Amino acid sequence: xxxxxxxxxxxxxxxxxxxxxxxxxxxxxxxxxxxxxxxxxxxxxxxxxxxxxxxxxxxxxxxxxxxxxxxxxxxxxxxxxxxxxxxxxxxxxxxxxxxxxxxxxxxxxxxxxxxxxxxxxxxxxxxxxxxxxxxxxxxxxxxxxxxxxxxxxxxxxxxxxxxxxxxxxxxxxxxxxxxxxxxxxxxxxxxxxxxxxxxxxxxxxxxxxxxxxxxxxxxxxxxxxxxxxxxxxxxxxxxxxxxxxxxxxxxxxxxxxxxxxxxxxxxxxxxxxxx
Amino acid sequence: xxxxxxxxxxxxxxxxxxxxxxxxxxxxxxxxxxxxxxxxxxxxxxxxxxxxxxxxxxxxxxxxxxxxxxxxxxxxxxxxxxxxxxxxxxxxxxxxxxxxxxxxxxxxxxxxxxxxxxxxxxxxxxxxxxxxxxxxxxxxxxxxxxxxxxxxxxxxxxxxxxxxxxxxxxxxxxxxxxxxxxxxxxxxxxxxxxxxx
Numbered sequence: 001x002x003x004x005x006x007x008x009x010x011x012x013x014x015x016x017x018x019x020x021x022x023x024x025x026x027x028x029x030x031x032x033x034x035x036x037x038x039x040x041x042x043x044x045x046x047x048x049x050x051x052x053x054x055x056x057x058x059x060x061x062x063x064x065x066x067x068x069x070x071x072x073x074x075x076x077x078x079x080x081x082x083x084x085x086x087x088x089x090x091x092x093x094x095x096x097x098x099x100x101x102x103x104x105x106x107x108x109x110x111x112x113x114x115x116x117x118x119x120x121x122x123x124x125x126x127x128x129x130x131x132x133x134x135x136x137x138x139x140x141x142x143x144x145x146x147x148x149x150x151x152x153x154x155x156x157x158x159x160x161x162x163x164x165x166x167x168x169x170x171x172x173x174x175x176x177x178x179x180x181x182x183x184x185x186x187x188x189x190x191x192x193x194x195x196x197x198x199x200x201x202x203x204x205x206x207x208x209x210x211x212x213x214x215x216x217x218x219x220x221x222x223x224x225x226x227x228x229x230x231x232x233x234x235x236x237x238x239x240x241x242x243x244x245x246x247x248x249x250x251x252x253x254x255x256x257x258x259x260x261x262x263x264x265x266x267x268x269x270x271x272x273x274x275x
Numbered sequence: 276x277x278x279x280x281x282x283x284x285x286x287x288x289x290x291x292x293x294x295x296x297x298x299x300x301x302x303x304x305x306x307x308x309x310x311x312x313x314x315x316x317x318x319x320x321x322x323x324x325x326x327x328x329x330x331x332x333x334x335x336x337x338x339x340x341x342x343x344x345x346x347x348x349x350x351x352x353x354x355x356x357x358x359x360x361x362x363x364x365x366x367x368x369x370x371x372x373x374x375x376x377x378x379x380x381x382x383x384x385x386x387x388x389x390x391x392x393x394x395x396x397x398x399x400x401x402x403x404x405x406x407x408x409x410x411x412x413x414x415x416x417x418x419x420x421x422x423x424x425x426x427x428x429x430x431x432x433x434x435x436x437x438x439x440x441x442x443x444x445x446x447x448x449x450x451x452x453x454x455x456x457x458x459x460x461x462x463x464x465x466x467x468x469x470x471x472x
Contacts, residue, residue: 019301027462027465027466027469029379029388029424029465030379030384030385030386030388030424031385031386031387031388031423031425064370072344072384079386081344081384081385081386082379082382082384082385083379083465083469084469085469104382104471105351106380106381106382107470108382110348114283136348136350136351156392170297170347172347172349173349191406202282235352259471
């Protein structure tokens with residue numbers, strides 16, 4: 001019936017773009033468009049607001065906004081490409097509109113330049129180690145990228161070793177490359193990770209939560225047992241405590257942290273501290 | 276007496292060849308061909324067109340390709356595995372919804388969400404959305420549409436049976452209205468997931 005069709009067409013309000021400011025902290029879905037602050041005035045609720053003539057044309061304030069993970073630039077708006085909570089960080093100093101990004105929970109890691117990751121050496125070919133970092137391609141690590149390594153003094157790295165390093169090249173077009181020294185040539189904690197211990201995988205969101213400054217979970221875990229722990233941004237955690245049982249308990253706690261509220265966590269920690 | 280043509284020796288027998296639709300302009304189903312199956316006649320061939328499984332896979336793949344931002348992951352294959360736990364009708368629409376949710380859960384960058392809606396037209400011309408298996412079997416025509424979340428545009432349609440042009444437009448309009456419910460359900464379930472953190 002023609003009537004039914006026209007009614008259906010009216011109820012289809014195409015999703016209008018919303019202002020990014022109003023959506024901060026809420027869950028956004030792929031396909032939504034977000035307006036940046038300076039564009040809100042032009043887009044009134046009806047959409048057809050008359051713009052007052054500005055006498056000093058060309059003095060429009062252009063704010064430089066950084067488009068973080070989960071967002072893409074689409075014309076002069078932001079298009080959401082991943083599902084998650086929208087976050088914003090004010091610029092620390094100077095001009096600029098700050099950074100917008102989408103906090104999503106995913107398990108799959110995509111290499112990003114500058115990230116510190118834990119990799120597993122899978123092959124040694126000539127001067128290059130191939131390291132599995134959980135991405136779509138293994139990263140390459142040159143034997144000279146270790147502290148104090150020279151052509152004569154090669155680092156002692158075998159297939160199957162764990163490596164903590166950072167990416168120097170990581171984009172969609174090239175094979176990722178990682179190194180175990182910083183820009184000054186010092187190891188700074190990077191390199192081959194020692195014997196024993198346990199490596200396990202968690203979601204990327206949990207790693208970011210644990211690495212945030214003043215994370216309660218890490219402080220509480222530290223009070224439980226003395227431990228060594230390494231966090232890789234690719235979702236891998238290496239943990240080592242005095243005995244195997246303690247190591248396993250710590251691994252289970254960290255894996256379960258994702259789904260527990262802080263009260264449940266405190267209960268578990270107090271129960272463990274007693275025993 | 277008939278002349279017998281001995282062509283076997285001269286012409287090499289071709290073993291089975293398959294072909295798949297190539298290019299975006301060609302919309303044929305998958306077909307496969309095998310020649311020289313029988314030895315007595317001079318020539319024989321078998322032609323197989325339209326395997327149901329491959330066709331459903333191709334439909335879901337084309338819908339996903341239209342929505343996923345593949346340029347962010349060159350030289351990478353994204354595999355979606357769908358397992359049918361139980362089939363109570365509207366299977367293709369259910370597969371499309373599952374594929375969309377799985378891609379969102381994996382964090383694959385997409386330019387929109389999509390959903391699948393099935394309509395069945397019975398002999399009276401009554402429109403039934405999301406039919407059961409029984410309703411699908413008795414229907415005159417079964418139409419499945421994949422719609423995107425931004426402007427409810429049509430991404431894919433797969434139809435079987437007899438229907439008129441106006442009926443197609445009606446089904447499409449009904450599917451577009453119904454897709455709102457599906458997208459609202461997506462939003463609620465994703466909000467519930469993120470509220471736990």
